[in-house]
Amino acid sequence: MNFNNQPSYPQTRLRRNRSQSWIRKLVAENNLTIHDLIWPVFIHDGSTKHVPIESMPGIYRLSLDALVEEATKAANLGILALALFPVIETDKKDHHGKEALNPNNLCNRAIKILKKTIPEMGVICDVALDPYTSHGHDGLLENNIILNDETLEILGKQALYQAEAGADIVAPSDMMDGRVGYIRKILDEAGYENCLIMSYGAKYASNFYGPFRDALGSKSALGKADKRTYQMDPANSHEALREINLDINEGADMVLIKPGMPYLDIVSRVKSTFHIPTFVYQVSGEYAMIKAAHEKGWLDEKSTMLESMMAFKRAGADGIFTYAALSIAQWLKEKI
DSSP: OOOTTOOOTTTOOGGGGGSSHHHHHHTOSOOOOGGGEEEEEEEOSSSOSEEEOTTSTTOEEEOHHHHHHHHHHHHHHTOOEEEEEEOOOGGGOBTTOGGGGOTTSHHHHHHHHHHHHOTTSEEEEEEOSTTTBTTOOSSEEETTEEEHHHHHHHHHHHHHHHHHHTOSEEEEOSOOTTHHHHHHHHHHHTTOTTSEEEEEEEEBOOGGGHHHHHHHTOTTTOOSSOGGGTSBOTTOSHHHHHHHHHHHHHTOSEEEEESSGGGHHHHHHHHHHHOSOEEEEEOHHHHHHHHHHHHTTSSOHHHHHHHHHHHHHHHTOSEEEETTHHHHHHHHHHHO
């Protein structure tokens, strides 16, 4: 932008466009709507409908019947899609994550129930092994090394079972090299060429995932193997563009940046470089910090959450994964 010819004060007074509510709304450069929200949901295979997650105030592991009830509420609020994250029982986890390849596992049963009862709700499924492995890593593990190529075969089958169950979008979050192309090939050969792939194109090795790992029960399992060997270094931004360029060339329909607020520069660079549908994930640590600060009386939850959503939109995000989706949708309805 060229500002050389812009008149200066007192001819130009930028505060005139901020003087009243109606003019601020008219000149707003970005807008947040309920349709921007994606709700991440934890599910469990027990009879207790709502199991609270201590490190994520207001968030619960939902039984399958509670999932239908809560997803119906979300749909009635105008939320278009949710993302499923299964909490797998310890006795079903093993070193190789075999439960991920059970066509009737918790996640696949949840997909079927949702598509039967709320067919208009978009269902997004994570493709990774961390909920299913006893070691808590996203891929196969051997001698404390995550195996890339061997993991692809498992991920491809996992994604196929999810598509067969009715998933609208499969979202590989594992950060293995080549996984998008491998999954696209598997889906296309099986006749699921219309199943979308949302690639976790830039998933950083972040400290902001702690409460999420509490929710899945994978935090304490992590051993000597290091997630930094496959998730991205927080120091790097050019590398994110290389990752996403590869994923697009392999067939990704859309990309996701994770975490959100500390990586707004990545969201902006990805959107402006590739002009592909770009999503962002307000992760568990970001959510928990705002909730904790509100409980301490240091921040107002509603205004801070809404400000963070607008920051994502301003950076270029087309949609936002947030655990606060239901609350935000209700706040937006109240504003209308």
